[in-house]
Amino acid sequence: MAQKPSIPKGTRDFSPAEVAKRHYIIAVIKSNFEKFGFQPIETPSFENSETLMGKYGEEGDRLIFKILNSGDYLAKADPIVLQNKESNKLTSSISEKALRYDLTVPFARYVVQHQNEIEFPFKRYQIQPVWRADRPQKGRFREFFQCDADVVGSKSLWQEVELVQLYDSVFTQLGLEGVTIKINNRKILSGIAEVIGAKDKLIDFTVALDKLDKIGEDGVKKEMVEKGISESAIEKVQPLFNFKGTISEKIDQLSLLLAASEEGMKGVEELRFICENVSNLGLNTAILDLDVTLARGLNYYTGAIFEVAPPKSVSMGSIGGGGRYDDLTGIFGLKDMSGVGISFGLDRIYLVIEELNLFPETVTSTSKALFINYGEKEALYSMKAITKLRSFDIKVELYPDNVKVAKQFQHADKRAINYAVIVGETEMKEEKFSLKNLISGEQFLVDFEGLKTALL
């Protein structure tokens, strides 16, 4: 192989510095998940195809990575299908397994499969990679991690309150102050659709309304009319074009607007409970905002809808999202199991923290000190100290080879190791170590205790 090897498009290698930063974010998310009572599960990377297929729409089915059966996989294939090269028809006969596309469907499968062992309400979190055969582009990968927390088996709105707190807690701990947690409710959207008398135009309506800041009230209304929403319908929700104020003011406006819609009013009450209690309990640094244009996951969310926008100084899409779905496990035959959950967008959170320069300097996997190798005797003396230092959980290492000293110092520099330890005849005789600070250039002669204290 003359050519340098490469990796499939849309996938990534992570260097030590990148892994350290990713694991720092994951550790913060994980510890907060657990603090809020969520427990981890892990599911296999691949599922039986019938578990995944048909759960994400036609587009989703196309984007699921299928695994070829082992052995003589063509043996049972239909000769006609082969002859006609009908890829679509062939797939199910040569592939029985597929890579996980998200964590929600495997979670639903897990809940149904293990329903007799699970104690409900079940608060689970899951941090694992998923795979999608999407066209790779900036910030979109074919393999990426999802970080999900869901509660299943309770309709209590306290869950929604806690999920808002959970977002606030994670982003505060990551130093990402000023994220906006947008909230909406599917029932509000249904109410609006009812009021404008056009259920099928709901998406057009919210997409247009979302452009208010950009194209102004007249522009939005023009677009709505073009999409076939009548002027009289638009008139009925006129307050939405000047939808300002505190959350509770907004909720009051919605309450008037949706008075005629039973479902809409249910949504208003849910929102009110969640927002009032979040306000009672307080948030650290995040801002909760009601956004009636928020319409993500319209196909499955039935109650609250969440989306998190990064601090305003960063231009980036949402860094989290979630909502309530009343029938999580129905697809696998277990009815009436309500769920609510949120997800953290690891890759985007990484980019935001990087852009704002918020990774702590301590986030690194490098060693505290490099012992310079001056030969076998010195190396043994060094290794004795290294062995003891490690027993105190101090990360140190010996340069393995007795090569030119300049090269060894260069190694420390390139590895961003801040201290070198030098051991020669003098040090060995006096049972000491020369400790050199590679940033300041200062050098001290210390005994083992001094070494330990400096590197702890």
Next chain:
Amino acid sequence: MAQKPSIPKGTRDFSPAEVAKRHYIIAVIKSNFEKFGFQPIETPSFENSETLMGKYGEEGDRLIFKILNSGDYLAKADPIVLQNKESNKLTSSISEKALRYDLTVPFARYVVQHQNEIEFPFKRYQIQPVWRADRPQKGRFREFFQCDADVVGSKSLWQEVELVQLYDSVFTQLGLEGVTIKINNRKILSGIAEVIGAKDKLIDFTVALDKLDKIGEDGVKKEMVEKGISESAIEKVQPLFNFKGTISEKIDQLSLLLAASEEGMKGVEELRFICENVSNLGLNTAILDLDVTLARGLNYYTGAIFEVAPPKSVSMGSIGGGGRYDDLTGIFGLKDMSGVGISFGLDRIYLVIEELNLFPETVTSTSKALFINYGEKEALYSMKAITKLRSFDIKVELYPDNVKVAKQFQHADKRAINYAVIVGETEMKEEKFSLKNLISGEQFLVDFEGLKTALL
């Protein structure tokens, strides 16, 4: 879907209790890897097929999971191949990617691809799942984690010394005292083959010799003769049939036995350096032993060979292994890059710790206390305390629904939560909490500070 959903054979779901235990082991391994100066990398779950194919022998190629190309994958397939249903020939035209089979080949690929960014010697660790289309059986899975640490770019034997220490450090910290780290050297094996004048019989020789305890010297010799090893050859290595004593005594014996073999003597010297320095530095709880029948990885190891046996009270195969390979990256065109590494067998280590009942009781992901839900007002009062407790990193939760109290206590019991917090009219009026120890049954009235202290 009437039938309960299931997962592909050879894969596993991990429950919260299992994940907590697995992550405990991984955390110990990881922190030790870093303490010894290894840095993490992560590579994609799937690689280009040409990266993996042909690297693990014919059997390996068969066991690699292939991913079906997306879209109209049959378009470019050879019609004749399809007509003849030649699965083997078709594969490369309908599948370009494959799931990682181990962590070593992706590591070699990584080193070659990123050689200009890497600072050598490069000490990397990698803890990720791998996939093999093996026939599943007890303790053998189609998806499992590998935990590898390797150094590439140095031939220093101090690496081998440190890898022995690393094994000792991890197993000591896991409470697995008395593991045996068996060491051998490929050059010793070559020396033996040279002395018995039968390079091709080396495996037969070591397999037979390994049965010494079971079938005795005569039995072993009989088997060797049956395998075609001459009696005069066997005579030449007679000392191996009574190969006892300390490591240094064994090394002295080998030194006499292999005096005629240059390569064998090189192996003796390497072994001596490693074992003497391990002895100089001392081990905590592990036992280092020289085992000349250890012949794993004979196809790729060129120097030291390691294998770790669990404590003698447990009947289980090896829980770790590794060795030195002089040409790790040659398959990808980068020559003369020596590597040495070890691997930890996560699944088996789990089983051993479970069998010896060595998982600390603190290894759990469950909450410290469950607040009983007596209604909206009480829940808000509870949530205020919960919010404050979580700010001190204390894992607590509210039962989300106001259901029968007995059911809520049952929930705490099934979740193995040890405390319940009860908030009624009295507690709210007095700004107190009733804290009930669910194991002893004792109940105390405490203020917030008391609650915090009890749950910290």
